[in-house]
Amino acid sequence: MTVMHDGQQTFTMGQAARELELRTGELELAIQLGAVRTVPAGNTARPGPAHHRRRVPAGEIDRLRSEPDYPDAFRERIRTVGTTEAAALMGIGPGRFLRLTKSGCFAPVRFYVNRYGALVWLYLASEVALFTRREPEALHANTPAAVRTMLDAGQDWRARQWRGRRVAQLMGQAADAWEEAAVIAAVLPPEEFASVVPDPAERAVLRGLKPHFASVITATAAARESFESVLTAEEFDEVLWYRVNLSRAVARARTAAPHRTRSVTGGPGAMPRRRRPTAPAGPERRRPSAPHTGRKRPSWTTETSSLPSRS
Secondary structure (H helix, E strand, O other), X not given: OOEXXXXXXXXXXXXXXXXXXXXXXXXXXHHHOOOOOOEEOOOOOOOOOHHHOEEEEHHHHHHHHOOOOOOHHHHHHOOEEOHHHHHHHHOOOHHHHHHXXXXXXXXXXXEEEOOOOOEEEEEEHHXXXXXXXXXXXXXXXXXXXXXXXXXXXOOOXXXXXXXXXXXXXXXXXXXXXHXXXXXXXXXXXXXXXXXXXXXXXXXXXXXXXXXXXXOXXXXXXXXXXXXXXXXXXXXXXXXXXXXXXXXXXXXXXXXXXXXXXXXXXXXXXXXXXXXXXXXXOOOOOOOXXXXXXXXXXXXXXXXXOOOOOOO
């Protein structure tokens, strides 16, 4: 079905993938990285948040197909590599590469669960190459003492780095303040979510707006457990960071779109609910990019940069 946005034809994800000669998974990743611009689908019969209802404008497809060496050059920009291939690109051993990623040097862009229930992380080849050029001393120098201590204690930043990156991506697609809050709420443990949002009606709204974080096959109980572990914040400082930001996001949502909760509690004529006092929202709308950790990183660690958005 043809859907127009600002007078321009748009395509579903499946249609756009065919037009762009990409696999569905390639297009999904490209959209997450901001390499393909999407627009809201508008008013449709499909329920759920705007994250689930994105379409690709015809003009965006024309722009991409007019790029030199398309689609090969484009595929190279979004190519992902596992640990062994990434280590080979950097000219180091897999063990050294694992230490770099576990200590938070750059974030994975994807993951899957293998048949043994183990997580397998994937990285952008372009980001691996960028880190190699920017931080050559990190490839062969002795691991800083602070990093060794962290790794010896079992710290692993891969999941939290992926969460921070994905939260920022999804918040960039949110249609309103409630959808922004739903993104943050989705990564908090249930008891933490309930503590920050004590109102059952508000929790119901946020659960109904929960975005799609990842497409992962979870055929076994072990796979499902591994998958859920990636989606949920665990360490104290990360949980605290999301709690603070969820509280702020919900405060903004209550002011900006109070009608969201009325539909849950019986419509405009429903009795108003008593809410706990909340701190006033700041003047600006802040969107997190990655959780603040409170730890001092070694000088050779860097933040991951994603492909630039194109508008």
